[in-house]
Amino acid sequence: MEVPDPNTSAAGIVLAALVAFPAASGGALLVAGRRADRFAGFVSVAVAVAACGLAAVVATGRPVLSLPFMAAVDGGSLSLAVDGISAVLVVMVTVVTLAVVVFAAADLPADAARARFFGYILVFLAAMLLTVTASTVPALLIGWEVMGAMSYALIGYFWHVRGKISAGTTAFVTTRTADLGMYVAAGAVLAGAGTLDLSGLAALSGGWADVAAAGLFIAALGKSAQLPFSAWLSAAMEGPSPVSALLHSATMVAAGGYLLIRTMPVLESTGWAIHAAAWFGVITALVLGAIACAHPDLKQALAASTAAQLGFVVLAAGVGASAGGIDHLVGHAGVKAGLFVAVGAWLTALGATRAAGLRGAGRRYPAMGAAAAAGCLVLGGIPPLGLWATKDEILAATHGPALLTAGLAASALAAVYAGRILATVLGGRAPAHELDAEEHGTRRVPAVATAVAAILALASAGMGALALPPVAHSVKELLGATGEPAPSLSSMIVTGGIATVLFVSTVVWRRTVMRLADTPLSEWLGLPRLLSARPVLAAARFAAHADDHVLDRAVWGVAFGARRLAAMVARSDDGGIDRAVWAVASGARRSAGVAARSDDEGIDRAVLSIAAGVRRLGRAARRPQTGLLHQYFILAASGLAVLLALLVVVG
């Protein structure tokens, strides 16, 4: 490090503040509770603005920070570092958070527990910023898991409504199952490289590299809702719209893709993990893309499309297109957050999220309609807009006919589902009876919501500039990925052409496409069944039964056996041992008498008294057969005392 003490440098303090300030403000809002409801929205907008400022400083200053934290090993500290990728992501995360917080302040009902909502959002922001700047495993894991917990709390925000908390539970338990991978990866890097620093991953080799790669890969698949974990994202749509916009499209779910790009070296070193990433990503893009084409609920369709789009980011990690992956992640964050804001605003206004109710919503509220239309064009990969350019960067690095064909097919599906959403919201107005299916609509879309949706959509549309080689090159320089392939003009024309044709065709033949809603695709192909807790519950019931009826009873059986044994001993004591002792005693007396006539009266008397004592004990030992168990223990305790005394004497 050139900086002598990074912790005390101004930039280091800014980096610490970037994470600590939202965390502390969020914590304060949560502790204050309902007393803070009135100004919670204002506070969190102010905090988000400040975070944007801090993020800008951090992105240019590139500080590092290391605070002593956990294990007494290298990398046990809580260390943050900002490189090119982190710089891009902290800015993206804070800006999208600001946009969504502004929307939420307008969208949440005035009488809601706003302090709790914004408190969770700000803690989430801190966790997300920690995740994208972490340079040690403990720091990463803290951010990673706290994000999951906030996701749970926010999905279940309206806890009194049946099903919300269950949905949050499904989401949390699923992602946590995948998070086990990160715990295992932590152990592997410690075992293989003797450090918990993320840079240690690159130094791994052999079996530990395989273990670490597998762990990180599973953790990333879970967080980014890739197959086979995808269905938790469907459950997550139970959360309020701002939560879907921020956590479940733009930021938290993107963390899996980010993690894979960040850890590409260890994936590469195993040989298999990199191919696995490519294939899991592209298959998710295909399957979830198909679901997005079919689902009659627009929030669900957007969720499926989120998983599908993140499939491209995972694919990017698998084909070594780190710049393309990050670009796509950022572009997708903007457009998807914007679309969720639009759908969320309409849900508040019209009380519906299903296509039947949202039909023509864009005509009722034309400004929001325009913003949503722009978002759909970007999402569909229409040239010259953002996702077209970023996706091509990924496809340019994709080799092998099978993988490339799958990638192209997946991007074609994106055009179809984006076209369908556009056709829905700009179609004929839904009849009044389809409205208010979910909740009672306000029939009002706040101007601020429209502005937020428009800005987000336009920002990601503007990322189409990445199609220009000089722009793409400078971004690659920023991300430290200068050697990665760039798409050729011809391939960009082909992908853009396919997307445009399919998009337009979908809008024209929308009725045909909408018939897909009658297929199993609208049930997420049964993927939610993969997340059923039933097998675990069955195992739990079995274990509980065994615990009560086998283990416990066995112990009592042993206890009663011991009691019977004690009774037997007591009997034999009387019969056998007592007599034996007497025999010994009298034998001793006889021998004493034989050996010496007069001197050993003392010994004789001692032996006799011991014998008498034993006889008395034998009688006493029978008494517990009355069933008073605790007498046993008084006996046992006095036995111990005798034993101790004996030890003292012997010693």
Place this chain on the structure above:
Amino acid sequence: MYLTVVIMLPLLVAVLLLALPRLPERAAMGIWVATTAAEVALVGWMWWRFAAEPSGSYGTEFGYEAKVSWIPTVEAGYHVGVDGISLPLLAMTAVLFLVCAVWSLAERRRPRTYAALFLFLQTACMGAFAALDLILFFVFFDLTLVGMYFVIAGWGHGDRRRSALKFFIYTFVGSLALLVGFIGLFLGGDERTFDMVSLTAEPPLRDSPVAAGLVLLAIGLGLAIKTPTFPFHTWLPDAHTDAPAPGSAILAGVLLKLGTYGFVRIAMPMLPDAWQRWAAVVVVVGVVSAIWGALVAFAQQDAKRMVAYTSVNHMGYVLLALGAAGLAGQADAEARGVATVGAVVQMVSHGLLTGALFLLMGVLWARGGTYAFGRWGGLAGPAPVFAACFGVAAFGSLGLPGLSGFIGEFQIFAGSLQAAPVAVVIAATGIVITAGLFLTAIRRLLTGDTVAPTPAKSWGLNDMGAREVAAVAPLLALSLLIGVAPRVLLDVIEPAATTLAALIGG
């Protein structure tokens, strides 16, 4: 002398309380709270002084040492002292007894006797953690059983006498096994001593693996019952369900730690070769306990039984780490050190969090006389403070970063993986089951329509009161402190724990 005061002060006050029958009950409770607060202050001062220069050796150098000969012929004596492993446990014990005293201010059944009994129990617990002599440890260890027996039998509910008796019989049998093991250690040493420091400095039975294994078996059996591990845990849910809330908090928070502490203080350093040889068994017992405890907890229909079973799960992780620390052939000292540190942190963390959870179960009992999941629901509405406290304690217990459980569990898993990779992967699934069971408990108790058993119709007026909050909040605050700034704790634990791990391999 200082440490002796810390240990004996509660007993002294207990005797005073019993000797002054005309003392008003309220005054007795006030004295109890004041005594436990003084204990926290005294231990806090010890911590302050100790943290300035923590001892880097294990088992041979102690702070606040005091030694008085008692039974010179067997070299058994009153020998106490603290190091980086016992001090955090002493501190946790002092805090738990303080919050239990605060909690019990509303106790109406024979409060003076109750206070005296808890003070007696506190001396026994503190003494056991500070003891540096096997006989002294054993005496304190058994006195805790006596104290807890009377707490459950006298102030419990439900089938309390049966549960208390089961608890007593079971753990007493365990302590007998322990005594046999101690005598084995005594007879096996060249010096013939019960002094822990001497036995650690020159471990007995180094040349006779069979005898050492048998002694370890006896000690391990005794401690496994106390901890408790699978399959010796069935006394635990009954004892907890029928114990009063502070009794459960002490039983799970402090008494269980006597078992795990015994492994760290006695079994590992005094029988290092045997521990190394049998470490794989310890790992397996730990893994089975962790998974079994989590699964059985998941299936419970009674919230307090559920919390009780999670102790089996959490103590399973401790055993996993201690076993892994013994697998010196498979892992380097660094990783095993991390695992050992994690085990000790987990003990402290579990004490705080499970203490809080059991007190929160007491909130339910005080209002409805039942812990059944089916009888409660939607409490987040009428009782937001209870909901918030239960939420924090639950997430802490399921190992969310930012709270103390994570600091323990992360180090246990990360540190043990090298020594026992398969075991760690299996055990780690326990944190998913724990997550599922606590979130299910949150869903059942806190969300949905408000449901309360008949006596609690007035729950709307009855969120946690100031007394209850004052008892639970410090535990959660400490858990948060350890989660966010773990160095406070780790600076004290790490030197001793890493030395212990190195000792096993050496």
